[in-house]
Amino acid sequence: MPKKIPQKINADNILIQILTTFSKEERRMFYDFLASPFFNKRRDVQCLYQILENRKDLTKAIGYDRVIRKLFPKHYLNKETSIKETDYSRLRNTMSILSKLAEKFLLQLSREGNEVENHRLLIDEMMKRKLYQRSKSVLKKGLKLVKDKSLLQRSSYYDEYRIREPEFYLDVLERNRSMSNTVNPVVLPFHHYYLTNILLYCCAAVNQSKILNKENDFPYLENLLTFVESLGEQIPPLIQIYYNVLLFLKEENAACSFEKVKKLVEEWESNLDINERRQILNFMLNFCAKQIRIGNLQYREERFKLYDLNLASGVWSSGLYLSPHHFYLHVKNALEIEKIDEVHTFVNEYVDSLPPSHQEPMNTLCYALLMFAKKKFNTSLKILKSFSRQEDFFYALYIKTLFIKLYFELDRYDELRLALEALRIYLLEKRSRTIGEPIRESYKKFYSFVNKLHLIDGHPNQKGKTTELKVQINVSNNLMERAWLIQKCK
Numbered sequence: 001m002p003k004k005i006p007q008k009i010n011a012d013n014i015l016i017q018i019l020t021t022f023s024k025e026e027r028r029m030f031y032d033f034l035a036s037p038f039f040n041k042r043r044d045v046q047c048l049y050q051i052l053e054n055r056k057d058l059t060k061a062i063g064y065d066r067v068i069r070k071l072f073p074k075h076y077l078n079k080e081t082s083i084k085e086t087d088y089s090r091l092r093n094t095m096s097i098l099s100k101l102a103e104k105f106l107l108q109l110s111r112e113g114n115e116v117e118n119h120r121l122l123i124d125e126m127m128k129r130k131l132y133q134r135s136k137s138v139l140k141k142g143l144k145l146v147k148d149k150s151l152l153q154r155s156s157y158y159d160e161y162r163i164r165e166p167e168f169y170l171d172v173l174e175r176n177r178s179m180s181n182t183v184n185p186v187v188l189p190f191h192h193y194y195l196t197n198i199l200l201y202c203c204a205a206v207n208q209s210k211i212l213n214k215e216n217d218f219p220y221l222e223n224l225l226t227f228v229e230s231l232g233e234q235i236p237p238l239i240q241i242y243y244n245v246l247l248f249l250k251e252e253n254a255a256c257s258f259e260k261v262k263k264l265v266e267e268w269e270s271n272l273d274i275n276e277r278r279q280i281l282n283f284m285l286n287f288c289a290k291q292i293r294i295g296n297l298q299y300r301e302e303r304f305k306l307y308d309l310n311l312a313s314g315v316w317s318s319g320l321y322l323s324p325h326h327f328y329l330h331v332k333n334a335l336e337i338e339k340i341d342e343v344h345t346f347v348n349e350y351v352d353s354l355p356p357s358h359q360e361p362m363n364t365l366c367y368a369l370l371m372f373a374k375k376k377f378n379t380s381l382k383i384l385k386s387f388s389r390q391e392d393f394f395y396a397l398y399i400k401t402l403f404i405k406l407y408f409e410l411d412r413y414d415e416l417r418l419a420l421e422a423l424r425i426y427l428l429e430k431r432s433r434t435i436g437e438p439i440r441e442s443y444k445k446f447y448s449f450v451n452k453l454h455l456i457d458g459h460p461n462q463k464g465k466t467t468e469l470k471v472q473i474n475v476s477n478n479l480m481e482r483a484w485l486i487q488k489c490k
Contacts, residue, residue: 007063007064007065008061008062008063008064009052009061009062009064009067009095010059010061010062011059011060011061013095014099015052015095015098015099015102016052016058016059018099018102018103018106019052019053019058019102020058020059026109027053029105029109030049030102030105031046031049031050031053033101033105033108034046034049034101039101039104039105040101042094042097044071044072044090044094045094045097045098045101047070047071048067048071048091048094048095048098049098051067051070051071064083064088064091065083067091068083068087068088068090068091069083071091071094072087072090075087115145116142116145116146116159116162116163117159117162119138119139119141119142119145119163120142120162120163120166122138123135123138123139123142123166124166126138127166127169127170132170132173135166135170136170139163139166139167139170142163143163143167145159145163146159146160146163146164152236152237152238152268152271152272152273152276153238153272153273153275153276154193154196154197154200154238154276155273157189157190157192157193157196158189158190158193160189161186161189161190161193164185164186164189165186167185167186168183168185168186192236192238192239195228195239196238196239196242198224199224199228199239199242199243199245199246200242200279202218202221202224202246203242203245203246203249203283205218206218206246206249206250207249207283207286210249210290210438211286211436211438211439225243225246225247228243237264237267237268237271238272238276240260240264241261241264241265241268241280242280244257244258244260244261244264245257245261245280245283245284248261248287249283249287254287258284258287261280261284262284265277265280265281274313274314274315274318275318275319277310277315278315278316278318281306281310281315282326284306285303285306285307285326285329288300288302288303288306289303289329292333292482293442293478293479293480293482294477294478294479295474295475295476295477295479295482297482297483300333300336300337301337303329303330303333304330304333304334304337304339307326307330308330308334308342308346311346311350316353317353321353321354321355321358322350322353322354324354324355324358324362324392324394325394327350327351327354327362327366328362328365328366328394328398330346331343331346331347331366331369331370332369334346335369335370335372335373336483338373340370340373340374343366343370343373344370347363347366347367347370351363351366360388361387361388361395364383364384364386364387364388365384365387365395365398365399365402367383368380368381368383368384368387368402369402371383372402372405372406372409375409377406377409377410378410380402380406381403381406381410384399384402384403384406387399393432393434393435396426396432397423397426397435397439397443400419400422400423400426401423401443401446401480401481403415403419404416404419404420404423404450405481405484407419408450408453408454408488413454416450416454417454420447420450420451420454423443423447424447427440427443427444427447438478441478442478442479442480443480445476445478445479445480446479446480446481446485449469449472449473449476449479449485450485452469453466453469453485453488453489456469466489466490467489469489470486470489473485473486473489474486
């Protein structure tokens with residue numbers, strides 16, 4: 001059966017998705033881009049962009065027939081004239097060309113924003129054409145650009161390497177056997193670029209292996225750490241940061257390494273590229289979350305500060321939506337340390353910064369948590385029951401956990417037993433293969449302890465066992481809802 005071709009241009013169309021990201025200034029620039037014969041020689045492509053751009057809401061669907069009548073007005077002066085099948089094909093072809101030109105425009109914007117790379121490409125072209133004197137002039141400007149760069153980011157090392165490399169080649173051409181000829185200015189920035197990248201991806205791999213409880217083979221990792229240590233005080237700040245991140249993720253002198261990273265980030269905050277900072281802070285948040293799960297509850301305040309202090313600077317939303325997972329954990333963590341007013345303000349101000357599909361469910365879940373923290377359990381339960389089902393397993397676990405806590409608080413034991421059984425079944429490996437083993441284990445322990453608490457609560461003669469259970473909860477490694485469970489043992 002032939003695939004049905006959509007007869008409307010709607011929000012799912014890749015062209016519309018690209019155009020809706022353009023700022024007012026970029027839309028004007030794109031119009032000029034399409035008007036330039038160097039980039040576009042087709043008038044119908046310009047006209048299509050004008051038709052789309054003149055609409056108040058780009059994402060609102062518009063029928064092919066309507067667009068075709070505007071795009072080829074001479075053919076359809078009479079409104080009763082039927083649209084030719086060939087014009088549908090012409091429209092689809094015009095849309096495809098406009099999409100490709102929009103992508104080309106984005107590349108053009110990206111190139112304009114990277115002056116160092118533009119200088120390198122120009123030097124390469126000059127050298128190919130044997131215009132060595134002009135190459136030197138461009139190189140001089142390129143060297144000034146890399147020296148002026150104060151940002152701490154991996155690309156800064158790469159930019160310097162890209163400029164230093166033709167400097168070396170020009171030096172070889174001019175003074176082939178000169179004693180002053182050296183490769184060190186080329187090797188050093190590349191060396192730093194390589195080290196920061198390999199350390200970053202090792203951090204990501206170790207972080208993932210800890211979350212999923214899956215051993216990854218890093219045959220070079222120990223050698224890499226030994227090599228970085230051997231550099232001593234020569235280590236640039238960014239390499240120091242990722243080196244210490246790797247140490248705390250590997251749980252080698254973790255607390256000390258975490259403090260070193262915190263101090264380095266604070267010291268170099270104004271120089272750290274915002275995307276680099278977000279990456280580092282994400283590793284720190286994950287570390288705090290794990291410490292909380294294993295019982296180091298002092299990291300709750302640490303986690304709150306890390307997330308909260310970097311909201312205003314735009315670290316969490318720069319070029320991205322806020323992470324729904326981190327959003328929820330921030331709310332939950334803040335409520336556990338009794339920052340109720342801060343949570344109200346945070347949810348109201350930042351829920352619109354989540355991906356659109358997460359805004360309503362996360363708003364509902366956070367207000368259910370807020371009512372729970374205020375001990376308005378019936379209100380919390382009513383809000384939670386209005387929650388629309390989500391496929392993400394984190395949502396499922398968050399909701400099932402909150403239902404269990406609510407039924408426990410409200411002494412609704414029949415519903416509590418059903419909620420516990422629902423969680424037990426959900427945690428079966430064959431039912432939820434996407435859940436990492438450490439996460440599954442932490443919720444299984446929560447399930448087990450609630451079950452024991454429920455049995456004690458229902459039998460007055462068992463009350464003496466709460467002290468013993470509290471000790472078990474305190475020493476249990478990797479446990480969700482530790483603070484609430486301890487509270488219920490009192």
